[in-house]
Amino acid sequence: MSARILTYRQAVAEAMAEEMARDERVFLMGEDVGKHGGAFAASKGLFEEFGPSRVKDTPISESVIVGAGVGAALTGMRPIVEIMYIDFIAMAMDSIVNQAAKVKYMFGGHARVPLTIRTAFGAGRGNAAQHSQSLETWLTLIPGLLVVMPATPYDAKGLLKSAIRNDNPVIVIENKLLYGDSGEVPEEDYLVPIGKAAIRREGKDVTLIATSRMCSFTKSAVEKLAQEGIDVELIDLRTLKPLDMETIAASIAKTHRVVIVNEGHTTGGFSNEISSKIMDNCFYDLDAPVIRIAAEDVPIPYNSILENEVIPAEKDIVMGVRRLMEN
Amino acid sequence: MTKQLDAATLMDRYRLMLKIRFHEEAIKVLFKQGKIGGTTHLYIGQEAIAAGVIAQLRKDDFISSTHRGHGHMLAKGGELKPMLAEILGRAAGYCKGKGGSMHIASIQLGNLGANGIVSGGLPIAVGSGLSAQMRGTDQITVVSFSDGAANEGNTHESMNLASLWKLPVLFLFENNHYAVSTETSRSMAGSMDKRAAGYDLPFLHVDGNDLEAVHFVGKEAIAHVRSGKGPLLMQADTYRIEGHYYGDAMVYRSTEEVDAWRLKDPIARVEKILIEREIMSERDFQKVREEIQQEVDEAVAFAEASPQPETDSIFEDVYSEWQA
Numbered sequence: 001m002s003a004r005i006l007t008y009r010q011a012v013a014e015a016m017a018e019e020m021a022r023d024e025r026v027f028l029m030g031e032d033v034g035k036h037g038g039a040f041a042a043s044k045g046l047f048e049e050f051g052p053s054r055v056k057d058t059p060i061s062e063s064v065i066v067g068a069g070v071g072a073a074l075t076g077m078r079p080i081v082e083i084m085y086i087d088f089i090a091m092a093m094d095s096i097v098n099q100a101a102k103v104k105y106m107f108g109g110h111a112r113v114p115l116t117i118r119t120a121f122g123a124g125r126g127n128a129a130q131h132s133q134s135l136e137t138w139l140t141l142i143p144g145l146l147v148v149m150p151a152t153p154y155d156a157k158g159l160l161k162s163a164i165r166n167d168n169p170v171i172v173i174e175n176k177l178l179y180g181d182s183g184e185v186p187e188e189d190y191l192v193p194i195g196k197a198a199i200r201r202e203g204k205d206v207t208l209i210a211t212s213r214m215c216s217f218t219k220s221a222v223e224k225l226a227q228e229g230i231d232v233e234l235i236d237l238r239t240l241k242p243l244d245m246e247t248i249a250a251s252i253a254k255t256h257r258v259v260i261v262n263e264g265h266t267t268g269g270f271s272n273e274i275s276s277k278i279m280d281n282c283f284y285d286l287d288a289p290v291i292r293i294a295a296e297d298v299p300i301p302y303n304s305i306l307e308n309e310v311i312p313a314e315k316d317i318v319m320g321v322r323r324l325m326e327n
Numbered sequence: 328m329t330k331q332l333d334a335a336t337l338m339d340r341y342r343l344m345l346k347i348r349f350h351e352e353a354i355k356v357l358f359k360q361g362k363i364g365g366t367t368h369l370y371i372g373q374e375a376i377a378a379g380v381i382a383q384l385r386k387d388d389f390i391s392s393t394h395r396g397h398g399h400m401l402a403k404g405g406e407l408k409p410m411l412a413e414i415l416g417r418a419a420g421y422c423k424g425k426g427g428s429m430h431i432a433s434i435q436l437g438n439l440g441a442n443g444i445v446s447g448g449l450p451i452a453v454g455s456g457l458s459a460q461m462r463g464t465d466q467i468t469v470v471s472f473s474d475g476a477a478n479e480g481n482t483h484e485s486m487n488l489a490s491l492w493k494l495p496v497l498f499l500f501e502n503n504h505y506a507v508s509t510e511t512s513r514s515m516a517g518s519m520d521k522r523a524a525g526y527d528l529p530f531l532h533v534d535g536n537d538l539e540a541v542h543f544v545g546k547e548a549i550a551h552v553r554s555g556k557g558p559l560l561m562q563a564d565t566y567r568i569e570g571h572y573y574g575d576a577m578v579y580r581s582t583e584e585v586d587a588w589r590l591k592d593p594i595a596r597v598e599k600i601l602i603e604r605e606i607m608s609e610r611d612f613q614k615v616r617e618e619i620q621q622e623v624d625e626a627v628a629f630a631e632a633s634p635q636p637e638t639d640s641i642f643e644d645v646y647s648e649w650q651a
Binding site: 056059063064067074143193 | 424435443449450456480488491
């Protein structure tokens with residue numbers, strides 16, 4: 001396979017362009033996704049390539065953006081809808097939670113909702129409390145939804161393509177600070193399966209489970225720990241729902257120690273769900289308690305010094321792993 | 328003189344209205360017998376709207392219905408047996424017993440679902456309208472909603488977008504005057520015609536208990552929407568005879584008020600027309616009533632005899648299958 005170096009945002013745009021070219025039922029709608037190319041330029045070029053009928057700029061109306069996606073998906077289309085910031089998903093929650101997620105089940109199975117909801121999350125840009133959250137846990141609570149969080153350009157493209165081809169509502173949560181990251185992306189058509197985690201680094205001493213941007217934080221921490229003689233196995237979850245417990249359990253059977261890093265809040269955050277599932281499945285493999293590293297239970301503050309204090313940092317990961325190894 | 332329906336259509340719609348009424352009456356009995364769980368919202372008193380508008384739609388048109396949606400489904404071609412089986416929670420129901428009264432749907436019949444969220448169906452209708460527009464068909468979507476939904480944000484977002492994109496959506500405002508216990512005068516500022524004007528939506532207003540008026544106004548509305556001119560808002564004034572849900576003590580309204588609306592019963596009004604025009608006699612009514620009652624009784628018997636769903640089915644249909 002030949003590969004090029006693309007940015008995460010280019011990979012996202014390419015995934016949509018390829019799927020729109022492949023299947024005329026696929027279209028994109030959302031706020032500023034057309035002429036403007038998306039608030040994070042992740043749909044750049046699509047408007048020029050596919051025109052206004054398939055790349056639709058909408059009013060700022062999150063509930064109807066998602067709800068119309070449900071209606072279009074029920075009647076033969078395969079919409080991609082964009083919610084610019086995950087924070088704005090609060091405005092679309094009925095359409096996601098009560099409609100998209102439930103119609104198949106409520107209707108006894110005779111409905112299909114091939115709907116992709118793309119959105120961007122995360123702190124670190126000084127966007128303050130209403131534009132910086134990590135709300136993925138809200139979405140993982142709801143049966144009927146699939147939730148993915150790509151950390152690399154390769155996965156951003158491959159997971160998005162899988163989402164578009166999936167007959168369920170899939171929430172693709174991209175990260176604002178990863179859009180500019182570069183990485184290898186094959187020329188050829190490929191998919192990244194929904195529900196499969198990736199082992200980014202094999203190690204024998206401790207399993208580190210991370211999502212999205214926390215994976216890159218984790219990578220530098222892992223190198224530092226390696227110099228101290230701690231051999232970390234790094235798992236990039238890629239999909240939150242369904243959770244790939246097989247990969248997690250196999251790793252814990254080897255390392256017997258786990259640290260979970262997640263940008264969401266500590267209380268009720270997704271790291272808690274992973275931790276519970278580890279208790280259910282891997283308790284007797286553990287040599288030490290599970291450590292969670294997550295955001296403090298406060299809104300995301302504007303000032304960058306304060307903001308960095310709230311979300312997990314490299315040093316938190318290094319200290320967390322050291323603490324665990326002392327056990 | 329207002330336009331008149333031909334005898335055959337009038338008789339057909341009369342039968343449909345009776346079917347809806349008797350279906351709802353059967354539910355009252357089942358509810359009293361403790362055989363129906365949750366809450367059930369009856370369409371009694373509003374039959375002329377489903378029979379006047381939805382019954383005119385093509386099979387490939389769509390409706391987006393409400394929690395008070397039994398009448399919509401029957402008017403769109405729904406059958407009594409799977410309807411009542413669903414309401415009794417049985418495997419043979421439209422939703423295999425997982426939806427119940429508030430979620431009856433049939434994508435095959437073009438019913439995109441009754442909806443437990445009062446304005447939840449409006450964005451979905453915008454989407455099916457968009458889908459028809461993008462697929463280049465002349466299918467239309469009729470979305471029913473009432474005065475409760477009128478004041479939720481979804482309604483604003485949906486009307487704005489449908490109008491902006493000229494989508495083939497007929498917004499059917501079934502004004503039954505109450506949102507649970509709160510009457511329209513205490514919940515709605517302004518009026519729907521003014522709201523329609525704000526979205527640049529053509530507005531039509533009709534007595535929702537007058538089948539012929541609803542039919543002809545509905546026909547005009549459907550033709551407008553189907554022609555590609557964009558959405559339209561149609562208001563049909565009516566009254567929810569049974570309260571919000573069956574068993575509602577209705578302390579919020581007077582018996583005088585309810586009795587006054589009973590005098591405007593849409594079925595009695597159709598019967599009056601059928602007599603006046605010498606299309607049917609009292610004896611004919613009796614015969615039709617017996618036939619429909621028998622159909623409903625058979626459907627109730629079918630539903631009651633239907634097996635309960637298997638408990639393992641709780642895990643079915645959460646997701647469509649996909650390749651990992």
